[in-house]
Amino acid sequence: MSYEFLEDIAIADIAFRAWGKDLQELFKVAGDATINTMIDNLNSIEPKQTRTFSLENDALDLLLFNFLQELIYYKDSEQLLLRAQQVQIKLKNALYQLSAVTQGENLDPNRHHQRVDVKAVTLHRFQLEKVENGWTAMVILDI
Amino acid sequence: MAIIEVLKKISDTVWEIPVSYKEGMRVPARIYGTEKLIREMDDAVYDQITNVATLPGITKYALCMPDGHFGYGFPIGGVAAMDVESGGVISPGGIGFDINCGMRLMVTNLTYKEVKPYIKKVVDKLYQRVPAGVGSRGFVKLSRNDFRQVVEQGARWCVRNGYGWEEDLPFIEENGCIEGADASKISEKAIDRGFNQIGTLGSGNHYLEIQVAKQENIFDPELARSMGITMPDQVVVMFHCGSRGFGHQVATDYLQTFLKVMESKYGIKILDRELACAPFNSPEGQAYFAAMKCGINMSFANRQVILHRIREVFSEVFGRTAEDLGMHMVYDVAHNTAKLERHMIDGKERSLLVHRKGATRAFAPGMADVPERYKAIGQPIIIGGSMETGSYLLVGVPTGAQTFFSTAHGSGRTMSRTKARKTWQGEKLQKDMEAKGIYVRSTSWQGLAEEAGGAYKDVDEVIEAAELAGISKRVVRLTPIGNIKG
Numbered sequence: 053m054s055y056e057f058l059e060d061i062a063i064a065d066i067a068f069r070a071w072g073k074d075l076q077e078l079f080k081v082a083g084d085a086t087i088n089t090m091i092d093n094l095n096s097i098e099p100k101q102t103r104t105f106s107l108e109n110d111a112l113d114l115l116l117f118n119f120l121q122e123l124i125y126y127k128d129s130e131q132l133l134l135r136a137q138q139v140q141i142k143l144k145n146a147l148y149q150l151s152a153v154t155q156g157e158n159l160d161p162n163r164h165h166q167r168v169d170v171k172a173v174t175l176h177r178f179q180l181e182k183v184e185n186g187w188t189a190m191v192i193l194d195i
Numbered sequence: 196m197a198i199i200e201v202l203k204k205i206s207d208t209v210w211e212i213p214v215s216y217k218e219g220m221r222v223p224a225r226i227y228g229t230e231k232l233i234r235e236m237d238d239a240v241y242d243q244i245t246n247v248a249t250l251p252g253i254t255k256y257a258l259c260m261p262d263g264h265f266g267y268g269f270p271i272g273g274v275a276a277m278d279v280e281s282g283g284v285i286s287p288g289g290i291g292f293d294i295n296c297g298m299r300l301m302v303t304n305l306t307y308k309e310v311k312p313y314i315k316k317v318v319d320k321l322y323q324r325v326p327a328g329v330g331s332r333g334f335v336k337l338s339r340n341d342f343r344q345v346v347e348q349g350a351r352w353c354v355r356n357g358y359g360w361e362e363d364l365p366f367i368e369e370n371g372c373i374e375g376a377d378a379s380k381i382s383e384k385a386i387d388r389g390f391n392q393i394g395t396l397g398s399g400n401h402y403l404e405i406q407v408a409k410q411e412n413i414f415d416p417e418l419a420r421s422m423g424i425t426m427p428d429q430v431v432v433m434f435h436c437g438s439r440g441f442g443h444q445v446a447t448d449y450l451q452t453f454l455k456v457m458e459s460k461y462g463i464k465i466l467d468r469e470l471a472c473a474p475f476n477s478p479e480g481q482a483y484f485a486a487m488k489c490g491i492n493m494s495f496a497n498r499q500v501i502l503h504r505i506r507e508v509f510s511e512v513f514g515r516t517a518e519d520l521g522m523h524m525v526y527d528v529a530h531n532t533a534k535l536e537r538h539m540i541d542g543k544e545r546s547l548l549v550h551r552k553g554a555t556r557a558f559a560p561g562m563a564d565v566p567e568r569y570k571a572i573g574q575p576i577i578i579g580g581s582m583e584t585g586s587y588l589l590v591g592v593p594t595g596a597q598t599f600f601s602t603a604h605g606s607g608r609t610m611s612r613t614k615a616r617k618t619w620q621g622e623k624l625q626k627d628m629e630a631k632g633i634y635v636r637s638t639s640w641q642g643l644a645e646e647a648g649g650a651y652k653d654v655d656e657v658i659e660a661a662e663l664a665g666i667s668k669r670v671v672r673l674t675p676i677g678n679i680k681g
Binding site for chain 2: 114165166
């Protein structure tokens with residue numbers, strides 16, 4: 053379970069690759085990578101508030117896109133920095149359905165060390181794939 | 196094969212990639228830049244600009260400006276004009292998530308000598324008054340319904356509500372309010388993300404800068420005078436920001452809308468999902484155009500409120516009114532838009548949707564939409580360089596027709612953010628810059644390190660390439676003395 057920011061992909065934006073032993077873990081890791089792009093000390097985010105949400109998409113990779121986008125949405129709409137605690141993904145009637153429990157708190161500039169704001173998840177070279185030991189994704193975030 | 200071997204040299208500053216380079220290219224791609232800039236350009240530019248060349252309705256060439264670099268969908272610096280009367284498309288990936296991100300410049304009647312003793316005070320106060328950084332919120336408290344009015348009325352709403360002067364409006368593209376913005380085409384999520392954010396800078400490469408027009412950096416004193424730069428070492432204020440979370444959400448929403456209909460309904464195949472698009476003359480294309488215009492107006496409003504805050508701060512620090520300090524607008528011009536324009540193509544006037552993503556409109560003297568005051572000299576173009584080097588004020592020229600009257604938008608990055616933050620350290624950079632006479636404040640040390648001058652191309656070379664190519668003309672180079680980084 054890890055992610056890595058990539059030096060040679062994207063210049064004005066931020067690219068990362070994430071890995072997880074299963075899809076649920078991959079989604080959580082990619083979520084953390086997105087928040088970590090904005091806040092350097094991820095562990096300073098305390099689980100004071102909970103937001104649960106459900107999403108669906110007929111494409112699995114676009115479900116990841118929607119999930120990351122949801123975290124960005126809360127960052128602007130409520131100034132909430134959220135980390136996924138539980139993620140469930142099911143396939144039902146040809147639709148991938150996600151339910152997530154996320155926790156976090158309002159951004160506090162004194163405790164949360166800011167890096168750069170994320171504007172959006174881009175679909176450029178966006179990739180989610182199954183590999184031998186689990187799943188991996190590559191994402192370019194618009195900065 | 197190295198890309199330089201594929202490129203056909205059209206002139207010292209124009210390089211062409213033929214349609215044979217990639218299957219599906221409808222037109223050649225043309226990249227602007229000196230040989231040095233071309234050799235230094237990252238490979239993604241060539242891949243991305245040739246993807247753009249496959250889009251339906253693209254006219255003449257897929258263009259990339261001299262500051263071009265790795266983007267998403269389009270490269271940054273990408274320009275594509277779509278013929279809307281023959282199936283031309285509109286693509287959010289050709290505009291960018293930060294709809295109407297742009298530059299605003301205003302003059303003062305203060306000199307460097309007068310401002311220097313107060314620079315820390317000015318920058319510190321601006322840092323407090325113009326919120327920057329992750330998810331920042333502004334001081335203008337609006338209801339969601341008020342916000343719907345803002346996105347339909349742009350800077351006009353601001354002036355009516357006391358943020359700025361009536362005289363500011365003619366010096367904003369579209370007079371500060373683009374017609375046809377329709378708030379019924381935007382999502383609730385977009386409103387949620389944006390209605391608290393008017394008057395905020397954002398982050399990344401967004402900034403607010405106090406600059407000096409040094410005598411030796413005035414290339415054309417006549418033109419400079421026409422734009423209000425009239426005395427030696429005159430202090431000006433430049434800032435760069437966009438439509439914040441609102442615009443980002445509008446683009447995200449329609450990217451998904453277009454993905455759903457593009458192939459199934461319109462039979463359009465693309466090489467990169469970020470280039471998702473729909474015919475301009477389709478229900479989806481028209482809905483996005485009306486929603487995108489709301490993003491345009493939000494960014495005009497955002498910059499108008501910031502302008503108002505800057506005037507307040509200068510007025511407080513110098514104990515004189517903003518009018519007395521001569522704080523007049525030079526211009527406000529965007530570099531992330533798609534606009535419907537009339538252009539002459541092979542002797543016939545055509546209606547084209549010109550996408551400019553990290554490229555600035557550069558209208559020539561006499562063209563419609565150039566403010567009366569600049570009619571004879573051409574449209575001002577504001578180029579934001581890196582915080583360590585300098586920025587430019589340029590003007591549009593008649594030979595700009597070759598790029599649908601477009602030019603560069605900045606100096607262009609050469610190094611990734613991830614690499615830059617390993618190369619420089621924010622605190623040290625701040626001290627080094629202060630020693631060089633630039634006082635900088637930022638919400639983020641890492642964000643500051645990522646914006647180091649060394650992560651950017653040589654802005655002088657970029658602007659010279661644009662001038663040699665005949666797409667814009669230098670007027671003044673502006674030197675930073677104080678900077679607020681998002």
